[in-house]
Amino acid sequence: MKTHFKTWLLALIGLTVLSGLPMSSAQAHGEKALEPFIRMRTIQWYDVQWSTQKFNVDDEVSVSGKFHVAEDWPISVPKPEASFLNISTPGPVLIRTERYLNGKPWVNSVALQPGGDYEFKVVLKGRLPGRYHIHPFFNLKDAGQVMGPGAWLEIGGAASDFSNTIKTISGEAIDMESFGLSNGIFWHLFWGLLAAAWLIWWVCRPLFISRYRMLEAGLEHELVTKNDKLIAKLILVGVPVLVLVLNEITANRYPDAIPLQAGLDQILPLPAQVNAGTVNVDTLKAEYNVAQRSMVLQVKVDNRSQSPVRIGEFSTSNVHFLNPALSLSGVMTGDNDITSPGLSIDDDKPIEPGEQRVVTLIARDAAWESEKLDGLIRDADSRIGGLLFLYDELLGQRYISSISAAVIPKFS
């Protein structure tokens, strides 16, 4: 028994010490820890880019991009009825000043529509100098976080250069870094001390066993004294009265206040592109070859556009498989994203207008394993999702299809 306790204690100490160590790896946001089907079939990010990755404290920087909300949303993940786009940072190194979805100011959470495409932009301002790995990510209610592509930001200058002054609606300029700070500290302390005093009042006298004995002996009336009753009454009346009076005082001091917003923003997906639907892709089947670390996708491409198209890229989670036959420049990826020339197509001739062709794509790269996406075949929901990018080289047009299929593993 004693040795058990010792082992347990050592383990606890070990965990406490470990959790206090600084995280040195850039992968410490748990990007790979999420189940592959959540990373591949919920929010599918693309074209994410930063206005700059090197700037100074107090300078503005923006991140913009697009995401597709997968049609094939996993059954075990709650629907994105309240979702919040946030920025993952190691502490308050940036402040967010503006946020837009489809060009509209976006303050609250929003309901996303599966199948829709959205365009976002977040404006930030440097606060603490340093080099940080930053991601846009989605907080999905009841489902968790889905990370977007990460980037290294280098913030120069000195922390003292930072200013965060705003003008209130009454015209007063206030410094957001210190406004109301002492007030906040005072009230936290006040209520904390009051609560602690109430607890201590009851806890600092003989507790369970002696009280139980008195109860057994029929002396329950002596357990609660006159003073106890008096204090209880004072608290019961005093606390609500104090809250109401203070609320009234605050409301009178700041008559023009906008309450904290708790609604849902209503922002519809981008209108279907003019050319959407002109190139249709239907996934017929998907097989994952474990030994070769390759995903074999059979898709039917129906080109209803006016000119020939070729398949250029298949991307899923943070891995981009490019067709080396097309010289694709300017594919936007995060710093931790993997770009692989491992996409091969059995029949890579341009797909002519009006043509329907079944093609087999092979996306082969060790990234399936290193990015822990191959865990898919051991999931209860072995379906793959991703975006297929087709290019019309004549018009410079790009068509995007979200594809999904059940994956059959092949072990030899």
Ligand SMILES: [Cu+2]
């Ligand atoms: Cu990161």
